[in-house]
Amino acid sequence: MRKCQLCILLLILISQSYTISHSAISGAKTSCLENEFPAKKGSFCCDKCHPGFKLKAECPEPNKRSECVKCENGTYLEKSNYFKTCFRCQPCKKPHFKEISPCKHDTDRKCGCEDGYYKKKLDDIEWECYPCKKCGPGQFKTGECNQEQNTNCSCKENHYPAKDNKSCKPCTECGVWCKHLCETTPIPVKSIHPTSPSGTLPQILVPVCACITVVALGVFMLYEGIRLQRKRNRALSTQTSSSSAAPEDQTFIITVPPDNINESVAFINQPCKPEQHRKLPDCVPKEIKIHEFFYFVLDEVPIGRFKELARRLGVSEQNIDRAEQDHRNCKDAHYQMLKVWSDSGSGGGNNVLPYHRIQMFTETLKDMCLVNCADNIENRFLSQDTSSSS
Incomplete structure (x- = not known):
């Protein structure tokens, strides 16, 4: 009789420890690798879909692969994911836009500007194509116009920028841009020794000056x-x-x-x-x-x-x-x-x-x-x- 009581007590302890360990495992948060994601149907991880593919059905149990399908034409996914839908590729329909690279299932379409235009940012995302400027009178080109920047122009020598900043005017008087007109050669008043190297002036000028x-x-x-x-x-x-x-x-x-x-x-x-x-x-x-x-x-x-x-x-x-x-x-x-x-x-x-x-x-x-x-x-x-x- 005493042996039966001990067996019943041992069974009760084993059942309680199993219940506690199971509840602890089921309540713990599942930790997955970078190329995995936690499954919704259990406490295990499923593998993500490759770039260019979307998730159709997650893995039914551990060590089983998720079901993925390729993105439709005009859509893409650039990274490993478990999204149910793909992103739509951007169009190149704004004025003076042109396609640089086409839309693929794993990359978005890239747009640029036509020749003679450059990208001008309107904010962190939006941009438009603006025509490249041409250097005006009195200017010369210091940088070509391309996709990322406008034409760079500078004033020619002995010129200064006009008020409209679209041209340069020739210097006519002393100023910040025309300092060469402010400098003159000083005339020495009292000098016994000649400043130029010996032999450059006639020898007769030396005693006359003295x-x-x-x-x-x-x-x-x-x-x-x-x-x-x-x-x-x-x-x-x-x-x-x-x-x-x-x-x-x-x-x-x-x-x-x-x-x-x-x-x-x-x-x-x-x-x-x-x-x-x-x-x-x-x-x-x-x-x-x-x-x-x-x-x-x-x-x-x-x-x-x-x-x-x-x-x-x-x-x-x-x-x-x-x-x-x-x-x-x-x-x-x-x-x-x-x-x-x-x-x-x-x-x-x-x-x-x-x-x-x-x-x-x-x-x-x-x-x-x-x-x-x-x-x-x-x-x-x-x-x-x-x-x-x-």
Whole structure:
């Protein structure tokens, strides 16, 4: 009796373990290979159909093959699959479309553009055929038109793009595209040694140039000596008049140099102190119109030396390039460089350039060996009667 009970208990345990293992197997998710798919009728995997074939019936049990049929004409499937239907091949019916490769059961039909047209994308999927452009006047072809891109055109040498961007016009004045018209060869003012290799110039020109240079230096030094002496005499005259100053809270009368006899300038509580190093006294007002000074400088300084002058005056390369880009005309560009220089200084007022800034300007010209330009500016603006501005 006891043995029968043990056998019944063993059978119950075996049946329970079988039920648990079966339910666990049936509830688990089936894992298949890349070329397989899970069957709907059981927990096993069926093989996929090859490219160009669709699924007609899945495999009935493991180790059995699925039933596949070939795609009909005008349809295709490019990859291994278990689809019940095939994709329809795209048509090439849009304007100027042509067939590149035909539709097959495993590849879609490929479309392209006719000769003389290129593909232009409308979005990530859609595209249309547009006619290839032709290079206009003043342009030459840099890239052929094909299925993927339009014709590339560039301007010929010494040309710039027109506003319609369909043609190029020849350069007629200095600008961003015509920088070759902005450059000129600078003329050396003071040079003893010839710049060209020996033997290229006649030997007689060397001593002649040396003699001319020596004479020019002598005349310049004599002129500078006379000009400095006149300024010293003027400063001494001003100092003499200031030494006999009146008591405090009285009006000081300053006698102007002998060139302007019977003319005087009155200043209240401001004694004159002559500055050294060839500068006029601070008490003498000297107002010079900025635009008048700028246009005089534009006529005096050679065009080829103007950018060098702007750099020496402290104008940055960025401002120089911006002036050339904003103004195609050389004079307008150079005027803008001078405006940047005048705005960066101190003193003066609206549209008025202070005296010491012009002195610094002429000294810079002399450092560039543009002595004649500096002298003309000094004679025009620095040697005027001080009484004329009072």
